[in-house]
Each structure stands twice: as structure tokens, then as C-alpha cells.
Amino acid sequence: MRVMAQMAMVMNLDKCIGCHTCSVTCKQAWTNRSGTEYVWFNNVETRPGLGYPRTYENQEKWKGGWELTKRGRMKLKAGGRLKNLMTIFSNPILPSIGEYYEPWTYDYSTLTDAPAQEHTPVARPKSLISGQNMKIEWSANWDDDLGGATETAHRDPMLAKIADKVKFEFEQTFMFYLPRICEHCLNPSCAASCPSGAIYKREEDGIVLVDQDKCRGWRKCVSGCPYKKVYFNHRTGKAEKCTFCFPRIEVGLPTVCAETCVGRLRYIGLVLYDADKVLEAASTTDDTGLYEAQREVFLDPFDPEVVRAAEQAGIARDWIDAAQRSPIHALINTYKVALPLHPEYRTMPMVWYIPPLSPVVDVVAETGEDAEDTGNLFAAIDALRIPVEYLAELFTAGDVAPVDAVLKRLAAMRSYMRDINLGRDPDASIPAAVGMSEEEMYDMYRLLAIAKYDERYVIPPAHAEQAHSLEELGTECAVSEYGGGQHDLFGEGSGTPTPIAVENFQMLQDRQTSDSLTGPSSTKGRVNLLNWDGKGSPPGLFPPTGPDS
Amino acid sequence: MNQFLFVVFPYLCLATFVVGHVWRYRYDKFGWTTRSSQLYENRLLRIGSPLFHFGMLGVVGGHIIGLLVPQAWTDWAGISERAYHVVAVAGGLLAGVMTVVGMAILIYRRRTVGPVFSATTPMDKVMYAFLGVVIVLGMWNTVAGSILTIGGEYNYREGVSVWYRSFLAFQPDAALMAQAPLGFQLHALVAFGLFALWPFTRLVHVFSAPVGYLTRPYIVYRQRDDAALGSHSPRRGWDRVGG
Numbered sequence: 001m002r003v004m005a006q007m008a009m010v011m012n013l014d015k016c017i018g019c020h021t022c023s024v025t026c027k028q029a030w031t032n033r034s035g036t037e038y039v040w041f042n043n044v045e046t047r048p049g050l051g052y053p054r055t056y057e058n059q060e061k062w063k064g065g066w067e068l069t070k071r072g073r074m075k076l077k078a079g080g081r082l083k084n085l086m087t088i089f090s091n092p093i094l095p096s097i098g099e100y101y102e103p104w105t106y107d108y109s110t111l112t113d114a115p116a117q118e119h120t121p122v123a124r125p126k127s128l129i130s131g132q133n134m135k136i137e138w139s140a141n142w143d144d145d146l147g148g149a150t151e152t153a154h155r156d157p158m159l160a161k162i163a164d165k166v167k168f169e170f171e172q173t174f175m176f177y178l179p180r181i182c183e184h185c186l187n188p189s190c191a192a193s194c195p196s197g198a199i200y201k202r203e204e205d206g207i208v209l210v211d212q213d214k215c216r217g218w219r220k221c222v223s224g225c226p227y228k229k230v231y232f233n234h235r236t237g238k239a240e241k242c243t244f245c246f247p248r249i250e251v252g253l254p255t256v257c258a259e260t261c262v263g264r265l266r267y268i269g270l271v272l273y274d275a276d277k278v279l280e281a282a283s284t285t286d287d288t289g290l291y292e293a294q295r296e297v298f299l300d301p302f303d304p305e306v307v308r309a310a311e312q313a314g315i316a317r318d319w320i321d322a323a324q325r326s327p328i329h330a331l332i333n334t335y336k337v338a339l340p341l342h343p344e345y346r347t348m349p350m351v352w353y354i355p356p357l358s359p360v361v362d363v364v365a366e367t368g369e370d371a372e373d374t375g376n377l378f379a380a381i382d383a384l385r386i387p388v389e390y391l392a393e394l395f396t397a398g399d400v401a402p403v404d405a406v407l408k409r410l411a412a413m414r415s416y417m418r419d420i421n422l423g424r425d426p427d428a429s430i431p432a433a434v435g436m437s438e439e440e441m442y443d444m445y446r447l448l449a450i451a452k453y454d455e456r457y458v459i460p461p462a463h464a465e466q467a468h469s470l471e472e473l474g475t476e477c478a479v480s481e482y483g484g485g486q487h488d489l490f491g492e493g494s495g496t497p498t499p500i501a502v503e504n505f506q507m508l509q510d511r512q513t514s515d516s517l518t519g520p521s522s523t524k525g526r527v528n529l530l531n532w533d534g535k536g537s538p539p540g541l542f543p544p545t546g547p548d549s
Numbered sequence: 550m551n552q553f554l555f556v557v558f559p560y561l562c563l564a565t566f567v568v569g570h571v572w573r574y575r576y577d578k579f580g581w582t583t584r585s586s587q588l589y590e591n592r593l594l595r596i597g598s599p600l601f602h603f604g605m606l607g608v609v610g611g612h613i614i615g616l617l618v619p620q621a622w623t624d625w626a627g628i629s630e631r632a633y634h635v636v637a638v639a640g641g642l643l644a645g646v647m648t649v650v651g652m653a654i655l656i657y658r659r660r661t662v663g664p665v666f667s668a669t670t671p672m673d674k675v676m677y678a679f680l681g682v683v684i685v686l687g688m689w690n691t692v693a694g695s696i697l698t699i700g701g702e703y704n705y706r707e708g709v710s711v712w713y714r715s716f717l718a719f720q721p722d723a724a725l726m727a728q729a730p731l732g733f734q735l736h737a738l739v740a741f742g743l744f745a746l747w748p749f750t751r752l753v754h755v756f757s758a759p760v761g762y763l764t765r766p767y768i769v770y771r772q773r774d775d776a777a778l779g780s781h782s783p784r785r786g787w788d789r790v791g792g
Contacts, residue, residue: 081763089602090587090595097588129589130663192767195759200769213578216757217585237582462773
């Protein structure tokens with residue numbers, strides 16, 4: 001047994017309202033630079049839909065991830081090492097910019113510079129790739145909220161697998177949102193595809209990163225990743241990917257996408273796993289067995305033997321404690337409501353999802369029946385094959401049984417908790433019907449519905465003795481160098497890097513863990529411009545001037 | 550003059566080549582990339598790039614054999630001058646044609662595809678000029694010198710190759726090169742010019758050919774406290790005062 005710790009995420013899809021706040025804040029933090037205009041480390045897809053880049057899930061076309069050879073050995077779907085090197089001069093399976101979208105801006109200056117004229121001036125879209133006028137035909141969210149679904153949704157690779165049952169008619173439509181970040185896989189095929197060895201998995205927390213100094217821009221990771229979550233920066237010629245906001249994670253803060261999530265649907269925590277069993281689990285013959293196989297790789301952090309092995313492997317005590325309190329472990333292994341995204345790619349993804357019950361609830365509610373009654377919901381889960389099979393294509397390689405089980409647990413929780421909230425006697429037969437005790441069901445409800453900040457994000461900070469090398473703490477004095485950091489750079493790359501978490505850790509923790517909606521008690525440093533009459537300077541905007549000025 | 554052209558200048562270029570690479574590797578690892586433009590355009594690249602690169606590998610291989618293997622060795626192995634010549638010209642012609650056609654496609658692409666052209670730096674253009682001239686001259690030497698025998702037959706293995714080996718052994722003999730046909734002289738001079746430019750262009754990607762990929766484990770693990778991580782590298786302890 002070789003115990004390793006992995007920082008992982010679970011997203012509760014029932015809570016996602018598709019507001020794209022995660023995408024926007026992530027972009028502001030990480031990819032608001034030229035060369036990364038089309039790069040979305042986090043994106044939110046409407047499903048059914050084509051995804052981003054378009055039809056990325058069609059591995060017959062894009063050949064991402066792993067496959068089993070006839071002899072049962074793992075092989076990159078794009079081909080072995082030699083083939084990988086032979087196609088290095090022109091990657092035959094690299095998505096073109098058209099599969100993402102051509103980024104653009106608008107010619108805003110015509111709006112302000114135009115002379116007085118009869119017609120309103122128009123800001124025309126200009127391509128950020130070629131600089132020419134362009135026609136906007138696609139973007140990262142073109143099919144948001146099923147927009148244009150009658151035209152495009154039939155090309156959804158997952159829908160195609162159950163297509164004989166689906167006629168995309170409006171009255172039969174279901175939809176939900178799927179926020180996606182890098183999966184930080186246990187068996188990452190991007191890293192395996194990288195000729196330079198620039199993509200690595202961190203031993204401490206399993207975060208998969210691209211070493212920008214070692215990357216040579218061969219683009220093999222882009223095609224190797226079945227989730228298409230490694231992007232090519234066309235300005236720097238290097239690959240970039242979601243970093244799991246490692247500078248924030250190292251000081252115990254959640255990722256930007258999780259921090260800013262309006263629906264509070266993201267959970268972050270540690271999972272302990274047995275690194276020796278990863279390859280064996282990933283080589284499971286049957287695609288539908290991969291979900292269970294991956295769960296088998298995870299270790300029970302309460303098992304004394306596991307704790308001992310973890311300590312021997314150099315995992316600190318507070319990390320083991322955090323693994324025991326981990327919401328991820330609870331959702332995946334205790335309550336068994338979280339499922340991996342596309343386990344059939346055999347990369348052992350580590351961002352898991354609680355499938356949405358809402359497509360089922362919506363249908364029941366529309367019929368006028370009681371949509372919180374276990375009987376109705378269970379019957380609907382059994383009857384509504386289309387949404388359930390679609391979810392199974394996403395999360396269990398097409399096996400309906402685990403999805404059924406999860407949805408029934410969620411449905412049972414819904415009706416069990418309704419009795420409690422309405423002051424009726426709780427019905428113990430409801431949890432029993434899905435194999436849970438009443439106490440377990442209540443705990444699951446707590447975690448899914450009302451878990452506070454420090455329950456949703458159990459992130460042990462990296463160890464203080466390593467503080468010097470942590471990104472966020474920046475123990476080197478930046479002030480020592482007047483006039484900015486990197487002298488040899490001009491423009492957007494210049495100056496000292498701004499930390500990702502500008503808010504002080506303690507301040508943030510106070511704010512997030514307080515139950516009140518009020519701000520911090522001290523308003524020092526705040527400026528209220530609303531009651532400023534425009535004369536003089538508003539109080540607090542400038543530091544107080546000396547007596548002699 | 551010959552002393553300058555075929556001794557001093559090549560050594561200057563070689564020195565720039567070596568020192569330049571060391572410097573670039575130490576100070577600009579981030580810039581060390583192929584700067585691929587495949588994202589912008591794929592149709593032409595798909596034909597042009599493999600043609601050019603595989604052709605180039607053949608050309609480089611041919612140069613290594615032609616320049617570094619003395620004629621005495623092949624004579625000793627019983628390969629006649631005629632047989633060697635036929636194989637060398639046939640192989641060189643094949644690789645050369647691949648390279649030239651590939652390069653033509655790539656240059657056409659670079660000029661006509663808008664996004665690719667706007668991603669082309671001035672240094673790229675200079676490099677393309679040098680590389681193009683070297684390749685065209687090399688092709689001329691093969692076609693005109695060895696096949697059409699314009700200006701008489703010239704056995705480079707008794708002239709240029711010997712000079713090149715003497716050059717590498719730091720006992721240069723400029724006279725051997727001075728007797729070579731103009732085409733060979735120019736080819737060598739422009740090539741050395743290209744070597745001098747090399748470390749400052751995208752050509753550095755040649756030295757990151759990922760042969761290690763064939764033997765390394767698929768998944769790379771690294772520890773966090775690697776000095777390469779993070780945008781803050783520890784400052785030098787001996788920072789100058791003032792300045």
C-alpha cells in the first residue's frame with residue numbers, strides 16, 4: 001500500500017443555476033491575458049449540448065484518454081510512444097481554433113470617434129486572432145440554456161448514444177448545467193502524452209500542473225486530454241491548464257471557482273488513495289466497472305492501518321485529520337452520491353459530480369403530482385429513461401444502476417426531510433428504502449443543504465516549514481525593489497505578480513464562517529461615495545495629510 | 550581573406566552558437582518553444598510540416614555521414630566512389646526535395662494565412678531568409694554539382710569534408726575550402742551565419758527533441774518545494790547596493 005493524498009472536488013449539479021460566475025472569476029484570475037482569450041480553465045456547459053470545445057466527448061474523433069489493448073494493457077488512445085513522436089510535427093488530432101471559437105473584441109473606438117452622422121455608428125467585431133473583421137459564429141457558450149438546441153443538440157456525442165429514444169422536441173426537453181474544470185486525474189493522459197515531461201502530478205496533493213519552463217509547445221497534451229482541459233497559449237507557445245488554484249489551496253483557501261460559486265455547490269477536500277492500485281483499477285476490463293474500481297482505490301481514512309501507512313508515507317497528521325473530515329470522502333464513499341465524469345476515459349478523474357435530480361422532479365411537478373413524494377419520485381426515476389440514461393452516459397459509462405441509486409437517495413432525502421420540516425413524524429422507511437439509516441440521511445442532508453464554508457472546504461494548508469516556497473506568502477520583501485519586479489519585461493507581463501488571494505486569509509475566514517450577512521466590524525479603509533457631494537475629497541479616500549500641508 | 554572567411558568567421562559563429570545556447574537556456578527557458586501555429590491553420594501545416602521536418606532529418610543525417618566519415622573509411626569498407634556517390638545523391642535528392650517542397654508550403658502558409666503571418670516576428674523572417682538560402686544553395690550543390698556537373702566534377706569528400714573535420718579538430722585548413730566551388734563556399738558561409746543566429750531564434754526547439762519520452766515513465770511526479778515552482782524565485786543574497 002502506497003498512500004497518497006489527492007485534493008479533489010465534488011460538484012452538486014442540482015444546485016447549479018448556470019450563472020457562469022465560476023467561469024468569469026476564474027478567467028479574471030488566470031486567463032485574462034492575450035494568447036489565452038479562448039482559454040476557459042472553468043466552463044459551464046448546458047447539457048444536452050456540444051460542450052467546449054465542440055463535441056470533445058467524441059473520442060472516436062479526438063482520441064483523448066486511454067484505452068485497453070487486446071491483451072488488457074493500458075495504451076494512449078492516440079497511439080503509443082513512437083507514434084506520438086512521429087506525429088509531433090503536425091498533431092493530426094488537435095482541435096482547431098474553430099472547434100473552440102475565434103475570440104474577438106469590438107472596434108469600440110468607432111462609437112466615440114465617429115463624426116456626427118445620420119446613422120448610429122456600429123462597433124464591429126474584430127478577431128483577436130487575425131485582427132480582421134469577423135462574423136461571430138460560435139463561442140464558449142453558444143448553446144447556453146439549450147439555445148439553438150434544435151439545430152445543434154443532436155450532435156451531442158452523449159445524446160447520440162441514446163439517440164434512438166430521443167426526439168429533440170421541446171416538450172420532452174430536459175436540461176442541466178455541467179461546470180467543468182481540470183479533473184486532476186490519478187492517471188492523467190495529458191501528462192502521459194507530454195513528450196517533454198513538462199506536465200507533472202504533485203506528490204503532496206495530486207494537483208496536475210504544467211511546468212512552463214519545461215513545456216516546449218508540442219501540443220500533445222491538448223489532444224491527449226479527453227476532457228480537453230489543457231489549452232495551448234498561442235502567444236507564448238506553451239500549454240496551460242487549470243491549476244486547482246494551487247497558490248490558494250496551499251494556504252487553505254478554496255479555488256476561485258469554488259469561492260465565488262453562487263449556488264455553493266462545490267466541495268473541496270482530501271482523498272487518500274493507494275497509488276499502487278491505480279493502474280490496475282484503470283485497466284478494469286469493463287467500462288462500466290470503472291466507477292466501482294476507482295472507488296476501490298480510495299482508502300478509508302478512519303482505518304488505523306491506513307492512518308499508519310499514511311504517516312509512514314510522510315503525510316502529516318493534520319492532513320490525515322482533514323482527510324477524515326473531508327466532504328469528498330463522505331460524498332463519494334460514505335453516502336455514495338458522487339460519480340466521476342466519464343470514467344470510461346480511464347484517466348481516473350478526481351472532480352466528481354452529484355447528478356441532478358431536477359430533470360426528474362420537474363417532470364413529476366409538471367404532471368401535477370406531488371414531486372416530493374418518494375413513491376412518485378422513485379416511479380419517475382424508473383420511468384424517465386431518457387434523462388437517467390443520459391446521466392449514465394456522462395457519469396458511469398452508460399450503466400444506469402449507479403445513477404438510479406444516487407437519484408433515489410436524493411429523492412428519498414427530499415421527501416424524508418420534508419416530513420421533518422413540516423413538523424410531521426419522520427418516516428424511517430424512506431431512508432431504509434435506499435439502504436441508509438435516519439441519522440445518515442440527516443447528515444447527508446446537512447452536508448448537501450446547509451454545510452458551512454469550513455465544512456464544504458476542508459483544505460489543510462501546506463506545511464509552515466515549507467512556507468518560504470509557497471506562492472501566496474511571498475516571504476521575500478517585494479518593497480526592496482522599487483519600480484516593480486521584472487525589469488526586463490514591459491506591458492502586461494511586467495511588475496511583481498499580484499497574488500491570487502489578495503484578501504488576507506484571516507479576514508476571509510472570518511467573513512466566510514460568520515453566519516451574519518454583515519461585513520467586517522471595522523470599516524477602516526472603506527470609502528462611501530454615495531453621500532459625497534462632489535466637493536473636496538470624500539472622507540477616507542486619501543490618507544490624512546500632515547499638519548503643515 | 551580566406552583565412553577570415555573559412556577560419557575566423559566560422560569559429561566566431563560556432564562560439565556564438567554554443568555560448569548563445571547556454572545563455573538562452575539559462576535566461577529564457579520560458580521562451581524555449583516551437584511557437585506552433587497549428588491552432589491557426591492546420592490544412593497546409595499537415596502536409597508541409599512533416600515533409601519539411603522529415604526531409605530535414607534526412608538532410609542532417611546525410612551531412613553527418615558526408616562531412617564526418619572520411620573517404621578512407623568507406624574505401625576501406627570496400628564501397629566504391631561511384632556506389633557512394635549514387636547512394637548519396639539519390640538520398641540527398643529525396644531528402645532535399647522533401648525539404649524544399651515542405652519549406653515552400655510552410656513559407657507560403659506563413660505569408661498568406663493572416664493569423665500565422667501576424668504571429669511572425671522579425672527574427673523569424675531573418676531566420677527564414679538564412680534557412681531558405683542555405684537550403685537552396687545546398688540543393689543547387691547537389692543538383693548542379695553532382696548531377697548536371699556544371700563547372701566540372703567536385704568531390705566534396707576530398708575538399709569541404711576534410712576542411713570541416715580539420716575545423717572541428719581546431720586545426721583549420723582554409724586552403725581546402727578556398728579551392729571549393731563557389732556554391733559550396735556560399736553554402737558553408739550562410740550556414741555558419743545561420744548557426745550564429747540559431748540560439749536567438751525558434752530553431753532552439755531542435756535541441757529539445759523529446760527522445761527521452763521513449764524511456765521515461767508515463768506519469769511524472771514532482772514535489773512541491775521544487776525551486777522551479779512559483780513566480781517568486783529566492784532573491785540573490787548579493788544584490789548590488791544602489792544601482
